[in-house]
Amino acid sequence: MADLAGANGNRENFRVVGKPNLPGLTSYAMATGVAKFGSDFTVPDMLFAKILRSPYAHARVLSIDSAVALAIPGVTDVVKWDDPIFSEVGNDPMAGTKPSFLLNEAHKEGQEVGAIVIAESEALCEEGLRALKIEWEELPFIVDIEKGLDPDFPAIRGQEYDESGTYGAPTITKEGHPWMVQHYPEDPRKVGNVSWSTKSDGDVAKGWSEADFVLEYDVNVHDVVSLLPNPQASVAWWSEQNMYKHGETLRIEGAVGRRGMIAQMYGLPADNVIQEGLFQGGKYCDWGLRMSQEITPLLSKKAGKPVRCCNTREENFDMCVNERHAHIRLGVKKNGLITAVEDSTVIDHGAPNSSEMTTYDRDWNGYYSLKCENIIQRYTIVDSNRSFMYTCGQFVPYSWDMITVGLYLISEKLGIDPTEIARLNLHGPDSQKDTRPVPSFEACLEEGKKLMDWQWHKAGTKRLPDGRLHGAAFRYQMCPRHAFLxxxxxxxxxxxxxxxxxxxxxxxxxxxxxxxxxxxxxxxxxxxxxxxxxxxxxxxxxxxxxxxxxxxxxxxxxxxxxxxxxxxxxxxxxxxxxxxxxxxxxxxxxxxxxxxxxxxxxxxxxxxxxxxxxxxxxxxxxxxxxxxxxxxxxxxNSPKAAWSTEFGRKLDTMNTSWCEVAVDEETGEVEILKYGVVIDPGKVIRRTSLESQIDQVVYFSQGAQLLEEYILDPETGVKLNANMIDYRKPTTLDVPVVDKGVLETRAGNGAYGASGIAHNLANSHMIVTAIHNAIGVWVDPPATPDRVIKALANAAAEKGVQK
Amino acid sequence: MNNTTPPTSLQAASEQAAAKIAAMPVRPKVISCPICGLRFISYDDLNGHYISEHPDSIPPIAVTLNVNGKNCDLIIEPQLTLKQVLQFHLGLTGAKEMCDRGACGSCTVIINSKPALSCNILAAECDGKIIETVEGIALIPKWKPLIDAYCKWDAMQCGYCTPGFLVAAKALLERNPSPTVEEINKALSGNICICGTYPRHAQAITEAVEFMAMEYANAVERS
Amino acid sequence: MRAFNHINAKSLDEATALLKKDGSVAIAGGGDLLGALKDDIFPDYPKLVVNIKSIPELDNIVLDGNILKIGTLVTLADAARNPLVIESAKAVSDAAGAASSPTLRETTTIGGNVCQLPRCWYFRKLGNRFNCARKGGERCFAISGDNRYHSVFGTGVFKTDSNTNRGCIAVNQSDLAPILAAMGAEFVTTERTIKAADFFGVGVLSATVLNMGELLIEIRIPVSEVSKNCRYKRFAFRKSIDFPVLSVTVAVDADKSYRVVIGGAAPTPYIAVKAEEVVKGKNITDELAQEAGIAAINGAKPYKENEYKLQIIKTLVKRELIALGSN
CATH class of the missing domain: 3.30.365.10 (Aldehyde oxidase/xanthine dehydrogenase, molybdopterin binding domain)
Structure with missing residues (x-):
C-alpha cells in the first residue's frame, strides 16, 4: 500500500469516499433541461453570425462581392478576411499561430474562410452567404496519404504554416529514414508534403542480433471523428458597466472553460471577461475552441449588439484522430521475449494548425511498457487536407495497440497464451530495466481470466454451436496519466x-x-x-x-x-x-x-x-x-507515485481488458459476445463515475473499431458522411454490458492511493485482434461487414495463389 | 452563493424549469412587419398587409401551441422547426439539438402523448397540439422518482443528451409502466449518447419503476 | 431551412392542385423531406410546402374482404403494432417496426417510407454540392467515387429520359418497398391504381412513377398465403437508426411459387427472378437454398467498393429461404 506521507494517506475507514449513488451536484440541472450549454444562450436584440465555409478541400478566395448579400433586408454586415478588425484579435493559444484570425485560404472542406455574414437570423445569415459572389481558386489537395507521399505532388501548404510554432512542434530530422535517404540525400527538413522524424533508443542492432526470429506486421489506424454532442457556439456582448473592474467588460457564453483564453485573444484582463455558463458538453480530449466560439466578441464589438454564432452538425465534423499506417518489425527470442522494435509509421498530419502532439509524440506508447529497450521509430508525416487534429489526447491509446497486436502475434506464432507473452515482456515498476513485477498486473490478469472464463485458443480454431467463429482478445495497459499537472x-x-x-x-x-x-x-x-x-x-x-x-x-x-x-x-x-x-x-x-x-x-x-x-x-x-x-x-503536485517512471512513461494505473466476439464469415457481421474490464484504480472514490468512464471508453472504442469512419470523396476531397445518419455511433442496442472487476491496491498517488482510470482503456485494436483470433485474418478497423468480407476474400485469393 | 451555481436539487431545478415555463410569452409582444417594421394589432392585419404590400414575400403564420399546459399564440416563419420555436420564441432549451436530422433523439418532446423529434417537425404543423418538454415533466410529482433515479445512477455524463433520454423514458413508461431491460433499451435506441451512459438508463428506469410501484402500493394501502 | 410558404391542405383536391404548381412539395411525416430541405439538396428550393397530414381519413388501416388497406398517413409505429397488419401481413409490421428509430417511427409515415428519395451521399451532400444525374445533372458521381453503398444491379433507367448514360446508381433503401413488391401490393393514388411492380422508378428527384401533383392515398395488400408466408430480413450496421444497407424479402404461395426481392441492391426493389426460378414448385432444402442464393446475384455488376454486397445477398437469400421452408 502506498504511504505517500500526506495527511491520512493510510485512512482505512471511509464514511463518504466510495459511497454509491450520491447524485451529481449538477445532475438535476442536466436532467431537467435547465442546464445551459453554449448553443442554449440567447439574448434579447442579438444578431446572428455565420462564417463562410469552403466547399473545396483546398482553395483560395480571390475576391468576394458582397453587394447583393448586403442588400438583403436583415443582413447587417459582411466582414471579409482582409478587414482590419481581424488585427484586433489574437491567436487561440491552444491551436498555434496563423497569419491572421480569418484567412482567405481553406485547407479542408468546410473550413472557415473568407467572410462572415451578420444578420438578424441564422436563416438570413445563410441567405447572405449564398448571395456572396466569390471567386475561388481551387488548389491541389491531398486526402489520400499515398498521393501525399509522391515527391512530385505540389506542396499543399506554404512555409508560413511550418514555422508557425504549432503546439508541441517537434524537431524533424531525416536520420535513418530509408525513403528519405534514397530520395533526398541532402537532408532537407521537409520535402513537398512530407516530413520525417526518427527516434532511436537503446541498441537496436544488438537487439536484432539477440533475436531468434523476426515478426513483421502492419497496424492501420483510421480516422475517427471527435464527435461533440453539442453544437459549438457562443454568444458575446460588451458593456461599459465595469461590473468587476474598470474598463469595458466582455460577456461571452459558450466558450466554456476558456474564459482565460478569450481574454488573452482580446487583450483583456481576465477579470473583465464574464462567463457564467458551466456546461461544456462531452468534449473529451478535445481542448480547442472553434472559430464560432472565439469570434463573437469581435463581431459584437463591430455590430454594437450581442452576436451569436453556432456551428451546424456538419460543421462540427471538424476534428479527427488521424490516420496512421505502422509497419512494425519485432525481434523476438524463442520464448517470446522481444529484443528489438522497429516501427515505420506513415501518419496523416492533417490541415495546418493541427496538433503536433497527435502526430509526433511517441513516448506514450505501448513499446515503453516492454523490457526491450532497443526501439527505433521512424515517422513519415504527410500534410493533408483531410481534417484538423487539435490537441487531442485520444491519440495516446491509439498508439498503444501497436504492441497489443505484436504480443498477440507472438502468441499465435509460438502457440502460447498471450497473457503469458505479456507477462514475460512487461517491465517492472521503475524503469525498463526493472525486472520486478508491476503491482496488480498479476491480480488484474487473474481476475480478468476469471471474469471471462478465459480459455485461449489459436486463431480460427473455435466454432460456436451456431456456426460462427469465436475469437477472444486481451490487452493490458499501464496508463500514462495527467497526475503530473x-x-x-x-x-x-x-x-x-x-x-x-x-x-x-x-x-x-x-x-x-x-x-x-x-x-x-x-x-x-x-x-x-x-x-x-x-x-x-x-x-x-x-x-x-x-x-x-x-x-x-x-x-x-x-x-x-x-x-x-x-x-x-x-x-x-x-x-x-x-x-x-x-x-x-x-x-x-x-x-x-x-x-x-x-x-x-x-x-x-x-x-x-x-x-x-x-x-x-x-x-x-x-x-x-x-x-x-x-x-x-x-x-x-501530488507526490511521486509508489511506482512510476518519468513523465510520459508513468506506470501508475493498471488494467486488463478483454473481449469475445463471434464472426459470421458469410455476412461479415461481428457480434461482441462479452466484454470484461479489470481495473486497479488504487482506491474507488466515486463508483458510478469509475464504472461510467469504463463504459464510455469501451463503447467509444467499439464505435471506432466496428462502425465509425470519416469518409471523404476521393475525387473532390469533400466529406461524404458528416452527419449522424451516415457516421454511425453505437446505439443502446449495439453495446453489450461490460463486466467489471475493480481492485483497490491503494498504490496510486492520488488521495488514499487512488490512481484513476480515464483513457487508458481506449483501444484501436482489441476487437480487431479478437476478430483475427476468430477468422485468422486481419481486418483493418472499422471492421464493418464489407471489410470483413473483403479481407476474407483477399485471404482466400492469396491462399489460392500459394497453392 | 454565486448566481452561476446550477440548481443542485430537484426542488431547485424544477423551480427554474417552472420559471422558464412561466416566462413563455402567451402572445406576441408586438405584431410588426419584419420587412417594413409597421405595427399591427392583429395577425390578420399583418397578413393583409403582406398581401397588399409584399405580395412576393412569404408571410409569417399564426399558430397556437399548448406547451407544458400553457397556450401560446405565436407568429412564426413557416420553415421553423418545433425545436427552433421552443428555443427562440418560447425560451425553452431542454430539447437539445445534436444531429438536427432525426438521428439522435436529443430533441425528443411529447406531442399529443406520443414521443416525437422536435427537430423533425415543423412548428407550423403543431397548431393546437399538446406539447410536453422536459421542463414540464420536471414539474410533475409523478416523475420525481424517475429524475431522482437518473441522478442517483449517473444516467448522464456531460448531460447534453440527457433531457432527450428522459423524455423518451417518460413516454415509454406512459405506454408500458413496467418495461423489461430489453424493452427499455429498444425504446431508447433512437437516442445517441456520446459519453456511453447506455446501461445506466435501464438501471435508473428499472429502479424508478420499482419505486413508483411501491409508492402506488403504499398509497392504495393508505386509502 | 430556407424560407417557404406552408399550407395545411384540407382535401386531396386542394393538395393536388397546389402540388401541380412548380416549386411545391408535399410533406407528411417529414422524415425524408425535412432532411432534404435542411441539407439544401434541391437544385430549386421549394417555395411551397403542402402539408397532407391535415387531410382526413388517410391514416386508416382496414381489412376489406381479403384486401388489407393501409392509408398513406399511417405512421410506421401504428403499422408495426396494428393487429390486422400483424395477423395478415406480419412482414409489413416487422419492417415498419425496424425502420429508423422508435421515436421517429411515431411520426413518419408508410407513404413517406415507400416514396423516400435515395440516401446516396452525393445526392444528399449539403448545398447541392453534387448536381448529379438524379437531380437532372449530367452524371452520377458515385460511379467513379465512393460507391460502397450503391447498386450492384446496374444503373436506374430514368422514366422520363431514355439517355441511360446519365444513369444513377443510388439504391432504394425503403424498408417497405421490397415487401410490398413481394406481396404484389397495389398503390392507389389520386390519379390511378399502380401495381407494385410498376410503382417504383427512377426519376429526377423521385423514387416512384408518381406524376407531379399525384399523391399516394392508400396501399392495398392482397391478404393471401404470400402475405402471411413472408419473411423480411434487413441488414444494417447498427441495430437502430440505420437505413438498411441491404434487405431480403422472401415469400411463398400455396403452389410453392416463391418471391425473392432484394432491397438496397438496385435503384428499385430488385426481384431476383433467377432465384425464384430455382426454387419454383419445390420444397426448400439447404442445397436448393444455396443454389437460389447464388442465382440471386446472377448478372450482378458490382462497382469498385461494393462487391461485398453480393456475398451478403447470397447468404441472406439462402438463409431466409431455409427459414421460410421450415415455417
Missing part, C-alpha cells in the same frame, strides 16, 4: 458551512463530486454538507487532465481539507475562550464552552461536531465552532 484548491469555512469554490466547467466526469466527497471525508462531514460554489472567477477547476487529472487533484483537495481542519480547530479553541457575547452595545456572559481549555491537538471533527478526543461527550456543533471565516488554500 499542478492543481490548486481553496476551501472556506463561512457561517458554519464549508464552501468549495470552483470555476467548472462541467464536462462529464463528476470531478467536483469526487473532491466534495474527499473534503467531506477529511472534515468529518457528509457529502451534502459541503457547499460547492460555481463561480467563473474561482481558481479551482477540475478540468485539467480530465477524469484522470481528477485523481492527482484529489490529493490536493485532501491536503487542503486537512489544512482547513487544523485552522478550524485552532479557531474553535479561540472561540471557546470567548466569555462574552455582544448584542450591539449589550454585553452578556456566555455559557462556558464544553471544549474550553483543550488544545487543537486534543480536538477532532466528526458527525458534524467538534469534540474532545478523550471525551467525545464534550463537543460543539461544527456549524458554530467559530464565528470566524477560515480559508485554506493548497496547490502543487
Amino acid at each position: 499542478q492543481y490548486f484548491t481553496k476551501l472556506e469555512y463561512r457561517d458554519g458551512v464549508v464552501h468549495l469554490p470552483t470555476q467548472g466547467p462541467i464536462a462529464g466526469w463528476f470531478g467536483t463530486e469526487c473532491f466534495t466527497m474527499i473534503a467531506a471525508e477529511e472534515l468529518g462531514l457528509n457529502y451534502e454538507d459541503i457547499c460547492v460554489d460555481y463561480d467563473y472567477r474561482a481558481q479551482h477547476t477540475d478540468e485539467a487532465g480530465g477524469s484522470d487529472g481528477v485523481t492527482g487533484h484529489g490529493w490536493i483537495v485532501k491536503e487542503c481539507a486537512n489544512i482547513l481542519k487544523k485552522k478550524i480547530l485552532d479557531a474553535a479553541v479561540r472561540e471557546a475562550e470567548i466569555e462574552i457575547t455582544r448584542f450591539g452595545p449589550v454585553e452578556m456572559p456566555k455559557p462556558p464552552s464544553p471544549i474550553k481549555g483543550y488544545t487543537a491537538d486534543e480536538l477532532d471533527i466528526a458527525d458534524g461536531k467538534v469534540f474532545v478526543k478523550s471525551d467525545p461527550s464534550r463537543f460543539v456543533p461544527f456549524s458554530s465552532a467559530t464565528s470566524e471565516t477560515i480559508t485554506a488554500e493548497y496547490g502543487g
